[in-house]
Amino acid sequence: MNVLITGSNGFVGRHLAELLRRRGHIVHGIDIHEDSWASWMRYAKVDITKFEDLWSVVSSNSVEVVYHLAAVANPRIADSNPLLGISVNVLGPCNLLECARLRPSLKVLFVGSSEQYRTKSGNHIRYEEHDEQRAHNIYGAAKIAFETIGREYHRRFGVNVYFTRSFNHTGPGQPAEYVLASFAEQVRAIARGDQQPVIKVGNIKATRDFTDVRDVVCAYEAVVEHGVCGETYNVCSGRVYSLKDLLNQMLRKAGILDRVTIETDPKLLRDDDPDAVFGDNSKLVLHTGWKATRQIETTVQELVAVDSE
Amino acid sequence: MNVLITGSNGFVGRHLAELLRRRGHIVHGIDIHEDSWASWMRYAKVDITKFEDLWSVVSSNSVEVVYHLAAVANPRIADSNPLLGISVNVLGPCNLLECARLRPSLKVLFVGSSEQYRTKSGNHIRYEEHDEQRAHNIYGAAKIAFETIGREYHRRFGVNVYFTRSFNHTGPGQPAEYVLASFAEQVRAIARGDQQPVIKVGNIKATRDFTDVRDVVCAYEAVVEHGVCGETYNVCSGRVYSLKDLLNQMLRKAGILDRVTIETDPKLLRDDDPDAVFGDNSKLVLHTGWKATRQIETTVQELVAVDSE
Numbered sequence: 091m092n093v094l095i096t097g098s099n100g101f102v103g104r105h106l107a108e109l110l111r112r113r114g115h116i117v118h119g120i121d122i123h124e125d126s127w128a129s130w131m132r133y134a135k136v137d138i139t140k141f142e143d144l145w146s147v148v149s150s151n152s153v154e155v156v157y158h159l160a161a162v163a164n165p166r167i168a169d170s171n172p173l174l175g176i177s178v179n180v181l182g183p184c185n186l187l188e189c190a191r192l193r194p195s196l197k198v199l200f201v202g203s204s205e206q207y208r209t210k211s212g213n214h215i216r217y218e219e220h221d222e223q224r225a226h227n228i229y230g231a232a233k234i235a236f237e238t239i240g241r242e243y244h245r246r247f248g249v250n251v252y253f254t255r256s257f258n259h260t261g262p263g264q265p266a267e268y269v270l271a272s273f274a275e276q277v278r279a280i281a282r283g284d285q286q287p288v289i290k291v292g293n294i295k296a297t298r299d300f301t302d303v304r305d306v307v308c309a310y311e312a313v314v315e316h317g318v319c320g321e322t323y324n325v326c327s328g329r330v331y332s333l334k335d336l337l338n339q340m341l342r343k344a345g346i347l348d349r350v351t352i353e354t355d356p357k358l359l360r361d362d363d364p365d366a367v368f369g370d371n372s373k374l375v376l377h378t379g380w381k382a383t384r385q386i387e388t389t390v391q392e393l394v395a396v397d398s399e
Numbered sequence: 400m401n402v403l404i405t406g407s408n409g410f411v412g413r414h415l416a417e418l419l420r421r422r423g424h425i426v427h428g429i430d431i432h433e434d435s436w437a438s439w440m441r442y443a444k445v446d447i448t449k450f451e452d453l454w455s456v457v458s459s460n461s462v463e464v465v466y467h468l469a470a471v472a473n474p475r476i477a478d479s480n481p482l483l484g485i486s487v488n489v490l491g492p493c494n495l496l497e498c499a500r501l502r503p504s505l506k507v508l509f510v511g512s513s514e515q516y517r518t519k520s521g522n523h524i525r526y527e528e529h530d531e532q533r534a535h536n537i538y539g540a541a542k543i544a545f546e547t548i549g550r551e552y553h554r555r556f557g558v559n560v561y562f563t564r565s566f567n568h569t570g571p572g573q574p575a576e577y578v579l580a581s582f583a584e585q586v587r588a589i590a591r592g593d594q595q596p597v598i599k600v601g602n603i604k605a606t607r608d609f610t611d612v613r614d615v616v617c618a619y620e621a622v623v624e625h626g627v628c629g630e631t632y633n634v635c636s637g638r639v640y641s642l643k644d645l646l647n648q649m650l651r652k653a654g655i656l657d658r659v660t661i662e663t664d665p666k667l668l669r670d671d672d673p674d675a676v677f678g679d680n681s682k683l684v685l686h687t688g689w690k691a692t693r694q695i696e697t698t699v700q701e702l703v704a705v706d707s708e
Contacts, residue, residue, distance in 0.1 A: 141482060169555065173450060173497045176548060181490055188482045231551035235544035239485060242540035246478065 094118040094153045096138055096186070097160030099127055101264050102201075106157055106307040107131060113311070118151055120144075121160065138182035148189045148196065155314055156198040158186055164267055165205060165229035165360075172228045179232040180239075187240055190249035197250040199314050202237055204257040204299070204326070205230035209364040218370045219255070219322050226362040237322065244320040252313045257326035257369045261303035261389055262396055270300070273337050274393035281344040281394075288351045289341075292358030294333040299368035301327045302384035312378035326369030327382050339387060340394045403427040403462045405447055405495070406469030408436055410573050411510075415466055415616040416440060422620070427460055429453075430469065447491035457498045457505065464623055465507045467495055473576055474514060474669075477538035488541040489548075496549055499558035506559040508623050511546055513566040513608070513635070514539035518673040527679045528564070528631050535671040546631065553629040561622045566635035566678045570612035570698055571705055579609070582646050583702035590653040590703075597660045598650075601667030603642040608677035610636045611693035621687035635678030636691050648696060649703045 093110050097103045098119025104127060110117050111130065118132040126133035132151070136143045138160050148156065161179050162168045168175030183200050190196045207217045208224030225231035243249050264271035269292070279285035301309075309325045317323060341347040374380050402419050406412045407428025413436060419426050420439065427441040435442035441460070445452045447469050457465065470488050471477045477484030492509050499505045516526045517533030534540035552558050573580040578601065588594035610618075618634045626632060650656040683689050 172500070172552065173493065176493050177490065180544065180548075181486065184482065184485050191481070225547060225551040228548070228551055228555060231548045235489065235547045238534060238544045238547065239489075239537070239540045242534045242537055243481065246537060 091154050092116045092118060092152045093155045093157065094120065094148065094151070095157045095159060096120050097158075098131060098133065099123050100159060100163070102259070102303055102307065103159050104128075104263060105261065105303050106159065106310060109304070109307045109311060118147065118153060120147055138185060139177050141185045141188060144185050145189055145192070149193065154195065154197065156186060156189070156196065157310055157314070158183055158198060158200050161201070162229070165227045165362075168229035168232065169227050175228050176232050179229070180236045183236050184239060187243045187249060187251065190251055191243065191247045194248070194250070197252070197314055199252045199254065199310055200236070200240055201310070202233050202253055202255045202322070203230065204255055204324075204367055204369060206233050206237065206255055215366050216328075216368055216370045217324065219324055219373055226364075241320065250319050252317050252319065253322040254310065254313060254325045255322060255369070256306065257299040257301065257324065257367065259301045259303045259306045260386070260393065262392060264303070269333060270336060270390065270393060273340055274390070277340045277344045277346065277394050280346055280350060287346065287349050288353050289337070290353055290355040290358065291333075291337065292355065292360065293363055293365075294337060294352070295365065296363060297330045297332050297366045297368070299326045299329060300331050300386045301325065301382055302386060302389045305382040305384055308383075309374060309378070309380045312380040313374070316378040318377055321373075321377070323374045323377070324369040324371050325374060326371050327386070328369060328371045329386075330366065330368040331386055336386070336390050339390050343391050343394045400464065401425045401427060401460055401462045402464045402466065403429065403457065403460070404466045404468060405429050406467075407440060407442065408432050409468060409472070411568070411612055411616065412468050413437075413572060414570065414612050415468065415619060418613070418616050418620060427456065427462060429456055447494060448486050450494040450497060453494050454498055454501070458502065463504065463506065465495060465498070465505065466619055466623070467492055467507060467509050470510070471538070474536045474538035474671075477541065478536050481537045484537050485541050488538070489545045492545050493548060496552045496558060496560065499560055500552065500556045503557070503559070506561070506623055508561045508563065508619055509545070509549055510619070511542050511562055511564045511631070512539065513564055513633075513676055513678060515543050515546065515564055524675050525637075525677055525679045526633065528633055528682055550629070559628050561626050561628065562631040563619065563622065563634045564631060564678070565615065566608040566610065566633065566676065568610045568612045568615045569695070569702065571701060573612070578642060579645060579699065579702060582649055583699070586649045586653045586655065586703050589655055589659060596655065596658050597662050598646070599662055599664040599667065600642075600646065601664065601669065602672055603646060603661070604674065605672060606639045606641050606675045606677070608635045608638060609640050609695045610634065610691055611695060611698045614691040614693055618683060618687070618689045621689040622683070625687040627686055630686070632683045632686070633678040633680050634683060635680050636695070637678060637680045638695075639675065639677040640695055645695070645699050648699050652700045652703045
């Protein structure tokens with residue numbers, strides 16, 4: 091089967107591409123860079139905000155499924171350049187909705203975010219798909235805006251689309267702009283002696299729902315294969331991890347737990363950051379049979395062990 | 400004061416331009432046509448989906464207020480060309496949000512729609528601003544999507560923006576693609592003898608909240624002058640009119656009530672058309688002191704009397 095990954099050069103894109111290749115699919119990729127990281131990928135440089143360029147890739151390659159990962163994925167970047175965030179995160183996927191309208195057999199998976207949910211407080215803060223949405227940054231507003239349009243496209247034109255609200259994920263290759271990858275990078279640098287034994291952190295009292303990226307991409311495949319068209323699925327482990335605990339696990343693994351100072355960097359504190367976020371994955375599990383196969387504790391140890399520098 | 404109207408060649412734009420001119424403002428206009436209808440207007444042809452072009456008009460003319468009317472205003476058109484609807488109705492106003500971010504003194508009024516509300520049924524169907532939103536067509540989805548982003552822009556960047564949800568309006572100059580103007584055009588043609596005495600209608604059992612366009616543009620001015628920044632206002636009369644009654648008033652005025660057949664044209668029936676839509680304008684009235692000054696019964700008679708053809 092011909093499958094297309096938008097954002098194929100990204101952290102999640104690479105893991106998904108490897109999964110789909112192992113499944114025997116012909117993997118096409120698009121991204122904004124000149125070249126792909128993988129010689130076996132059928133790659134084109136395409137700006138997803140340009141409909142004609144996108145349509146030419148989708149229509150000329152017998153693509154049957156599109157996994158839409160291309161996005162301004164970092165809320166900080168969307169907040170500091172909101173028009174870019176809106177153009178890429180709203181207009182980009184709308185262009186794919188139109189591709190799905192023009193080619194009714196096409197299936198498209200759209201990756202949304204847990205940041206779409208209205209922040210809950212109190213003891214019962216597990217997010218379910220029918221919970222109220224409310225942006226707490228431009229990134230979340232753009233994701234809500236797109237899903238609103240996407241659901242109406244489905245209702246009106248019957249396009250074969252699937253939506254996710256993906257919670258935190260991590261794993262090999264994640265850029266250090268994300269929290270656990272940032273911890274791991276600092277831990278490795280200290281262990282090597284390349285950094286003073288001080289770790290800069292944001293709000294590590296926060297708890298988050300982490301899933302290994304290799305489980306996340308399996309969930310995306312499962313949604314397209316077994317999910318219900320037009321539906322939205324939380325993609326999450328349903329388990330809650332303390333950032334502080336995970337950091338301590340990394341420090342212990344690297345053997346530097348006793349000699350490291352943890353310092354809060356005000357620049358890493360986000361005013362829109364809820365204390366606790368975790369999701370209910372029962373709809374995903376029920377509809378698709380998906381199950382996380384990896385323990386984040388193990389993933390975290392991998393992050394510290396890998397030192398490609 | 401320098402004020403800018405986007406969509407200044409449109410039905411509402413012309414009435415607003417005349418009002419603002421009477422108030423002594425310097426009226427700038429942009430639209431997609433080569434020229435303005437008014438020689439006194441400072442006009443430029445600008446595509447609102449192009450940020451740089453929009454910014455050059457806003458930044459170079461000491462504009463203090465923007466009234467954003469430019470839109471794909473007809474739900475049928477947005478549904479038949481959804482990417483156009485999304486680009487103009489989402490990306491266009493987002494470009495203006497960005498103008499407001501770059502120039503913090505700028506005020507911008509964004510015109511939304513009663514089509515943003517989730518359809519209610521039953522006896523109590525007066526829509527209030529805090530009611531749930533739910534699209535019933537691509538037009539409504541785009542309007543909801545934009546307002547989601549606009550509210551977050553306000554919360555995050557403090558931009559001076561105002562939102563309306565405008566209900567049906569009518570008045571001199573309305574194009575015949577809208578229901579009362581279409582009735583009036585047919586009534587005039589029959590009275591002149593240019594049309595067989597058959598009026599084609601959609602669902603005339605429906606009831607709608609109509610406001611005279613000259614009252615609507617006063618409401619827009621009132622929101623910018625007296626409204627609360629970041630708030631959303633229903634713009635409506637709060638009165639409910641039966642389409643059938645209004646049509647009968649036109650027929651009576653033209654003296655052809657007895658000799659006309661009313662025929663339902665399936666092409667004019669919209670599957671997303673609620674039976675009854677009317678709004679609560681108490682927030683608008685309370686915050687701005689606005690009050691409708693014209694009776695729709697009189698407006699309707701004007702529509703039949705005017706025969707510019």
